[in-house]
Amino acid sequence: MRGRPQKKVRSLISIALVILTITSLTFSYFPKESTAAQIDFSALYPDTVFRNGSQTTQPVVALTFDDGPDPRYTSQILDVLKKYDAKGTFFVIGDKAKNDPDILQRMEEEGHVIANHTTSHIRISKTDSSEVLQEVVDTDDIIFNAVQKTPLFFRPPFGELTIETVTSLQAADKKIILWSIDTEDWKERPADDIVATVKKDIEPGAIILMHDGGELSQDLQNTVKALDQLLQDLSTDYDFVTVEELLNEKAYIENETA
Ligand SMILES: [Zn+2]
Numbered sequence: 001m002r003g004r005p006q007k008k009v010r011s012l013i014s015i016a017l018v019i020l021t022i023t024s025l026t027f028s029y030f031p032k033e034s035t036a037a038q039i040d041f042s043a044l045y046p047d048t049v050f051r052n053g054s055q056t057t058q059p060v061v062a063l064t065f066d067d068g069p070d071p072r073y074t075s076q077i078l079d080v081l082k083k084y085d086a087k088g089t090f091f092v093i094g095d096k097a098k099n100d101p102d103i104l105q106r107m108e109e110e111g112h113v114i115a116n117h118t119t120s121h122i123r124i125s126k127t128d129s130s131e132v133l134q135e136v137v138d139t140d141d142i143i144f145n146a147v148q149k150t151p152l153f154f155r156p157p158f159g160e161l162t163i164e165t166v167t168s169l170q171a172a173d174k175k176i177i178l179w180s181i182d183t184e185d186w187k188e189r190p191a192d193d194i195v196a197t198v199k200k201d202i203e204p205g206a207i208i209l210m211h212d213g214g215e216l217s218q219d220l221q222n223t224v225k226a227l228d229q230l231l232q233d234l235s236t237d238y239d240f241v242t243v244e245e246l247l248n249e250k251a252y253i254e255n256e257t258a
Pocket residue numbers: 066067117121156157158
């Protein structure tokens with residue numbers, strides 16, 4: 001086993017917990033479910049919460065894949081990305097990632113970015129902020145154990161956020177990555193529909209939400225097919241880059257020693 005990584009992160013999380021306490025007192029009049037539906041967090045916290053790379057005018061977009069790794073689909077997704085020399089950002093679930101460190105190593109070796117999507121895909125609006133932060137720390141550890149890097153990008157399951165969670169993650173230097181194009185691929189839509197959704201809304205700086213994993217009953221074969229079609233049709237007009245490159249924000253804590 002490799003050493004535990006992150007003294008720095010742990011102290012940041014401690015600071016975060018203090019700030020969390022202060023903000024929960026300050027914002028206690030906010031309803032518990034003050035989620036993304038009611039508050040535009042990317043407008044409130046423009047340096048922490050991102051829906052897209054709105055600063056860029058270059059023809060670059062970011063493909064993002066949630067809820068993996070999944071032994072059925074993740075390697076297929078990686079094969080398609082490789083075929084077109086496209087890069088992606090994978091928001092992994094800790095409980096799945098800990099069983100499959102090899103696929104995280106492959107992501108890393110092939111130039112993709114690995115990011116945090118909690119340990120158990122919790123509903124942030126219905127969970128105490130301290131528990132949310134614990135899932136973030138645990139998933140950071142799992143990712144570190146696989147690739148010796150601690151991620152700075154976090155995506156909340158279901159896009160749910162609360163003021164308390166955002167301020168705590170902000171204090172821990174995390175960047176919260178939402179999306180500008182939702183392919184709704186998890187609904188097992190036909191590949192042509194997924195492709196059409198992206199083509200309709202694609203623009204420089206877009207962050208595209210897709211899935212490389214899901215429940216056992218989830219069939220994501222249409223996602224694999226749609227990804228191939230998208231890259232075939234759009235690679236001449238757009239560069240498919242990581243969120244790190246799109247936002248010019250660091251994907252991992254620097255200067256860590258394994
Ligand atoms: Zn998810």
